[in-house]
Amino acid sequence: MAYGNALACLADPTRRRIFERLRSGPAPVGIVARGLPVSRPAVSQHLKVLKEAGLVNDRPEGTRRVYYIDPDGLGELRAWLDQFWTAALESFKQEIEAEAPNRARRKP
Amino acid sequence: MAYGNALACLADPTRRRIFERLRSGPAPVGIVARGLPVSRPAVSQHLKVLKEAGLVNDRPEGTRRVYYIDPDGLGELRAWLDQFWTAALESFKQEIEAEAPNRARRKP
DNA sequence: ACTTACGGTAAGCCATGGCTTACGGAAATG
DNA sequence: CATTTCCGTAAGCCATGGCTTACCGTAAGT
Numbered sequence: 153m154a155y156g157n158a159l160a161c162l163a164d165p166t167r168r169r170i171f172e173r174l175r176s177g178p179a180p181v182g183i184v185a186r187g188l189p190v191s192r193p194a195v196s197q198h199l200k201v202l203k204e205a206g207l208v209n210d211r212p213e214g215t216r217r218v219y220y221i222d223p224d225g226l227g228e229l230r231a232w233l234d235q236f237w238t239a240a241l242e243s244f245k246q247e248i249e250a251e252a253p254n255r256a257r258r259k260p
Numbered sequence: 261m262a263y264g265n266a267l268a269c270l271a272d273p274t275r276r277r278i279f280e281r282l283r284s285g286p287a288p289v290g291i292v293a294r295g296l297p298v299s300r301p302a303v304s305q306h307l308k309v310l311k312e313a314g315l316v317n318d319r320p321e322g323t324r325r326v327y328y329i330d331p332d333g334l335g336e337l338r339a340w341l342d343q344f345w346t347a348a349l350e351s352f353k354q355e356i357e358a359e360a361p362n363r364a365r366r367k368p
Numbered sequence: 369a370c371t372t373a374c375g376g377t378a379a380g381c382c383a384t385g386g387c388t389t390a391c392g393g394a395a396a397t398g
Numbered sequence: 399c400a401t402t403t404c405c406g407t408a409a410g411c412c413a414t415g416g417c418t419t420a421c422c423g424t425a426a427g428t
Binding site for chain 1 (some may be wrong): 402404405406409
């Protein structure tokens with residue numbers, strides 16, 4: 153149920169912006185914070201949560217830590233969504249079929 | 261930015277359970293509430309949010325309303341994730357390459 | 369028409385969590 | 399060794415939102 157954590161992470165707008173920033177390549181905390189309307193500690197806390205969810209990873213580089221996207225968490229999320237996708241289409245198809253010829257089904 | 265609403269919706273555990281319940285087929289509110297540890301009004305409120313996010317839709321059937329999964333919201337979410345997927349792999353690949361031969365890059 | 373079943377809405381309570389400021393620690397630089 | 403830079407953590411404030419109970423509208427059954 154790791155996709156739950158991933159979903160909870162990406163639900164926050166600020167965390168999404170951080171995540172999208174990292175999409176264009178690895179970056180240290182300060183650089184990420186620059187360009188966001190929140191303080192640097194806030195970004196640090198967000199990155200911690202993102203890391204615990206398996207969505208990012210980090211690597212020390214001198215006095216700074218470079219963060220980058222980790223495909224693991226993203227993969228689980230994708231798998232969960234895909235598993236949903238087919239069932240959703242099936243259910244929706246049944247629904248359409250039940251809705252259109254409805255006039256002849258309820259009270260002939 | 262509709263995927264933001266969809267993510268916020270699916271971030272809630274109860275809402276996920278409702279959504280997963282609907283995956284096995286359309287169901288009225290009462291049936292969904294039965295089997296969940298929350299009250300029926302709570303389920304009603306959740307379904308309202310899910311509907312506003314384009315994740316579910318409903319159809320009146322006598323005195324009850326049948327809810328079913330709407331592929332629209334799910335599709336947007338999927339598109340957003342996919343757009344992320346390739347970039348994530350790319351970034352991660354660069355990261356791996358930057359990490360392994362690191363000893364020879366920093367201080368020769 | 370009366371009753372029953374079903375579900376949406378309102379008001380209110382309370383926990384969760386995101387943000388800030390302040391502090392402390394580690395690594396490069398001189 | 400001193401200084402500067404960069405980052406993580408702690409404490410605290412406050413808004414958000416999820417849940418409950420209570421109420422009302424609507425549709426079917428008798």
